[in-house]
Amino acid sequence: MNYNVIYKVFAAITLLPFINTAGFASTNTHQARSAQLIEGAEQYVSSQISSSANTRLNISTADIDQRVNLPLCPTPIVYSASLESLQQSNVAVKALCSSTNWYMYLMVNVKQMQPVVVISNAVSPGTILNQSNIELINMNRALLRRTTFSNVDDVMGARIKRRVRPGQPITPNNLCFVCKGDTIIINASNSMMQVKATGVAMQDGNIGDTISVTNSRSKKQINARVASTSEVVVGI
Incomplete structure (x- = not known):
């Protein structure tokens, strides 16, 4: 019996769990540091871009390649980006570990929805x-x-x-809202009186637009403001 072969096989089987554990630990460390960098970059971009009450920021960052070395930083990571970059849909964010002078760039995609x-x-x-x-x-x-x-x-x-x-x-x-050729109501009013008449729109118009209309009875053409799909208003 070849005891040398048996010993090598036994040694390999014995060490296998430790080798796998080390690999998992390395992978988990990379994933944790990668997630931390991405979260920090996205929070930085979110704080730098202003949005109105009617818009919502949709921010995403590509995963960091497993082959990229992400050393432990003993101090908080500092994030920065140029003003020009912050105005683009893809923002180049610099993540800097000031205590070791290590840094990398992350590409953060920003959509204002x-x-x-x-x-x-x-x-x-x-x-x-x-x-x-x-x-x-x-x-x-x-x-x-x-x-x-x-x-x-x-x-x-x-x-x-x-x-x-x-x-x-x-x-x-x-x-x-009022289209050329539509029959509409002309509402003429002031603080003392109100007069309504039928007219024909001579132009297309949306709510708030001033268009030309013709009074069907007098044939007089006036400018009036579109109030709805069936009415225009004018002051007298």
Whole structure:
């Protein structure tokens, strides 16, 4: 019997648990330090970027490669980023251990999400917007090139002027609450009196817009402010 072979096999089996434990310990240490660095970088970015009450920050960081050495830092890690970088969607954050002068950069992705009213079903020109064809979703602010709406009530009852695909944001220039040729009520008033008349819209307009309307009876053309889908107001 070859006792030398038996001894080597026995020694290998005996040491195997210790080898695995060391490997797990190393992996766990890396994961813990990696998580600490990522959390610190994300908290730093969150504290440096201002957002309105209508927006929400969505911050994420890629995992740190297992092969990267992450030494223990006896002092708190200091995080920093340039002003220019903080204005980008991908922020390069420097994590510095000042006591050992060790540092590394983490790439933190930032998305400013805001509620946007979009079309839920394909609509054609002239379609009246209602609960069945619009919805509110969160979208990345950086991808929005035009003015949008953040409340479904702001577009309810308006008509679409051009074809819109599902998921596409609704913009003011593609709406008309009062559309050219619509028959509307002209509400003329002051502190003492109020007069109403029927008129015809000569222009498209959204709530608050001033458009040209023609009084159906007198044929006089006046400028009036759009108040709803059926009424414009003018002072007298």
